[in-house]
Amino acid sequence: xxxxxxxDIHITVSExxxxxxxxxxxxxxxxxxxxxxxxxxxxxxxxxKYFSGDTLVQGIKGFEAEFKRxxxxxxxxxxxxxxxxxxxxxxxxxxxxxxxxxFGSGTQxxxxx
Amino acid sequence: DAGVIQSPRxxxxxxxxxxxxxxxxxxxxxxxxxxxxxxxxxxxxxxYFNNNVPIDDSGMPEDRFSAKMPNASxxxxxxxxxxxxxxxxxxxxxxxxxRYEQYFGPGTRLTVT
Numbered sequence: 001x002x003x004x005x006x007x008d009i010h011i012t013v014s015e016x017x018x019x020x021x022x023x024x025x026x027x028x029x030x031x032x033x034x035x036x037x038x039x040x041x042x043x044x045x046x047x048x049k050y051f052s053g054d055t056l057v058q059g060i061k062g063f064e065a066e067f068k069r070x071x072x073x074x075x076x077x078x079x080x081x082x083x084x085x086x087x088x089x090x091x092x093x094x095x096x097x098x099x100x101x102x103f104g105s106g107t108q109x110x111x112x113x
Numbered sequence: 114d115a116g117v118i119q120s121p122r123x124x125x126x127x128x129x130x131x132x133x134x135x136x137x138x139x140x141x142x143x144x145x146x147x148x149x150x151x152x153x154x155x156x157x158x159x160x161y162f163n164n165n166v167p168i169d170d171s172g173m174p175e176d177r178f179s180a181k182m183p184n185a186s187x188x189x190x191x192x193x194x195x196x197x198x199x200x201x202x203x204x205x206x207x208x209x210x211x212r213y214e215q216y217f218g219p220g221t222r223l224t225v226t
Contacts, residue, residue, distance in 0.1 A: 032213045034213075034214060036217075042219060042220075043117075043204060043217040043218050043219045043220050044204070044206075044217040045217070046214055046215075046216065049213075049214050051213075090156070094213050099144055099161060099163070099168070099208070099213070100146075100158050100161065100169065101146075101158070101213075101215060103155065103156045105155050106155065
């Protein structure tokens, strides 16, 4: 069975600083990987996805993520955080013929002025 | 393009009452998912449909929960009778054939008193 671990429950960064949110997955073959963002009182918005090919993927809002098979990781990065990036971030995986997304427990991002 | 539409956005009801949540997927999408989000359990998949047919309902917590999809543009999740522990945010999501990313609605915040 596939699983996702987000080791950091809460991260605080200053506005303008760089950001990296960690995600580790467990799946036997090459998975499909996603990052979603959830602002307070809102639904989940797709930031980016990885299916195959280039291991560095670009998403919306200036985010990028790198797939590292050797580390079973798919970390999310942003070079300069804006106050509007404060939200909860979820990593998700789907594999094989399954359609269900398996989500991590989420990382809450706080941005200091 | 309209996204996934859910109604109502907020629902407050008394224990024992029937609750019906509604979802309209993105036009052309043939997969529909119902999730529940709580602080304690995070995001849980309840059930999903393909071409209006329920495929996996193993996440439905009890017989009090039921879901239907009478046509490609409408689905309901019903709780009867409702209990305080059903209080959560319920999300609907949809995806298209051949693609794994899911698009989420804004959610329905259910409070059962």
